[in-house]
Amino acid sequence: MDTTLRITSARAGRAFVAEIEKVSGQKLLACYQCGKCSAGCPMAAHMDILPNQMIRMAQLGMRDQLLAAKSIWMCVSCLTCNSRCPKNIRIAEVIESLRLSVLRTAKRDDHLEIMELSPEARAVLPPIATISAMRKLTS
Ligand code: SF4
Numbered sequence: 001m002d003t004t005l006r007i008t009s010a011r012a013g014r015a016f017v018a019e020i021e022k023v024s025g026q027k028l029l030a031c032y033q034c035g036k037c038s039a040g041c042p043m044a045a046h047m048d049i050l051p052n053q054m055i056r057m058a059q060l061g062m063r064d065q066l067l068a069a070k071s072i073w074m075c076v077s078c079l080t081c082n083s084r085c086p087k088n089i090r091i092a093e094v095i096e097s098l099r100l101s102v103l104r105t106a107k108r109d110d111h112l113e114i115m116e117l118s119p120e121a122r123a124v125l126p127p128i129a130t131i132s133a134m135r136k137l138t139s
């Protein structure tokens, strides 16, 4: 990678960290990766990136990877992670800010029609995630 690209990418990463901290109101660098958020998350088995990993990637400004993650839509905003964090980081708000970032910048793919999901999809999607997605994506 050439130097210009590296500098541009570092700036973009810092801008992303600042945006997520501003929208979520959380200090990402307070996280010291104890893993308690992920250990208590009821949706962890359905996630491609665990909550503590999302926080680490957010610290590092890994915007594209985070915004493409399935996990941000699997989170059902149950707030268990918030209650378990010894650093009082509100992880659910960080994840909500990632969802907002996608909805603000992407192709406005922000509406879930439950009846448009195939029977196969409805059979395998965790009901709690579907209900949460309907609530979050249609409000
Ligand atoms: S709020 Fe989301 S990330 Fe946190 S424990 Fe609940 S499902 Fe997991």
Ligand code: SF4
Pocket: 030, 031, 032, 033, 034, 035, 036, 037, 038, 051, 052, 055, 084, 085, 086, 087, 088, 089, 091
């Ligand atoms: S519980 Fe808090 S400090 Fe521990 S990994 Fe999760 S966000 Fe970081």
